Amino acid sequence: MQAAHVIAVCVAEHNVCLLCVAVLRGLVETAKGAKAAAALAAKNFGETPGQLPGTGGDEWKALFLAARTYAVVSCPDHSLADLSAGDLCPLCQNPLGDEGQQRLRRFDTFVEQEVEKAAAVARSSAATAYRDFQQVSINFDFQGPLAEELAEVDSGLAARFATLQSVLAARKVGVEQAAGDKSPWEAVPALLDDPGDALMLRILIYLISHSCWTCAPVLL
Numbered sequence: 001m002q003a004a005h006v007i008a009v010c011v012a013e014h015n016v017c018l019l020c021v022a023v024l025r026g027l028v029e030t031a032k033g034a035k036a037a038a039a040l041a042a043k044n045f046g047e048t049p050g051q052l053p054g055t056g057g058d059e060w061k062a063l064f065l066a067a068r069t070y071a072v073v074s075c076p077d078h079s080l081a082d083l084s085a086g087d088l089c090p091l092c093q094n095p096l097g098d099e100g101q102q103r104l105r106r107f108d109t110f111v112e113q114e115v116e117k118a119a120a121v122a123r124s125s126a127a128t129a130y131r132d133f134q135q136v137s138i139n140f141d142f143q144g145p146l147a148e149e150l151a152e153v154d155s156g157l158a159a160r161f162a163t164l165q166s167v168l169a170a171r172k173v174g175v176e177q178a179a180g181d182k183s184p185w186e187a188v189p190a191l192l193d194d195p196g197d198a199l200m201l202r203i204l205i206y207l208i209s210h211s212c213w214t215c216a217p218v219l220l
Helices: 004-015 018-046 058-074 097-112 114-135 145-153 157-179 195-209
Strands: none
Touching (some): 004 157, 018 114, 058 097, 114 157
16 A cells, blocks of 8 residues: 555545535636626627628627737738728728728627626636646546445445545546536535545554554554
8 A cells, every 4th residue: 555545635636625616616606607698799799780690709809809910910010900991801892981981890899898808707717717626636546446445344335435436536537517507516416425545544444554553453
């Protein structure tokens, strides 16, 4: 038995602890709220008379941002919003005219408004936290020699340890599904009902790793 197993259990529990899950949930829900606000702004913007259906939506934004990027190449001395009526449109490459110039500026103002920026920042933060959570480990390698040594201390200890591993694994899957909007957060499996069980397991592993065999049974 290696003392590293003690650290592995602590890390696994921490990775799906109440605080870590609450932080991820907060970021996800903030992103959803910001997205809803941006969607409402896009809806109102898209209802402006004389615009094509979908204007202000995600596909339109991708097109507009691509045009803005290309404008840096085609008109290096001006930003997209600063093009004059006589300049060529980066997309259709026809003269903008007064109406086209005004439309570009209106589009640029919409994309740059605070609600859009807030939605983008919130989405990025939530996505990063979600990817990080997917990468965390909740496996403390309960198999082979470890299981055998724990069984020598107490016949029921190995089963309790396996249960802890299963609970952490199920909780991680539940959090991922909730964060991905595939199930409600309320469906995320809870941690062990009795935190003392987890603490006891860590103490027992520590004692075993330091060959304190005579002390371990006293704690059971």
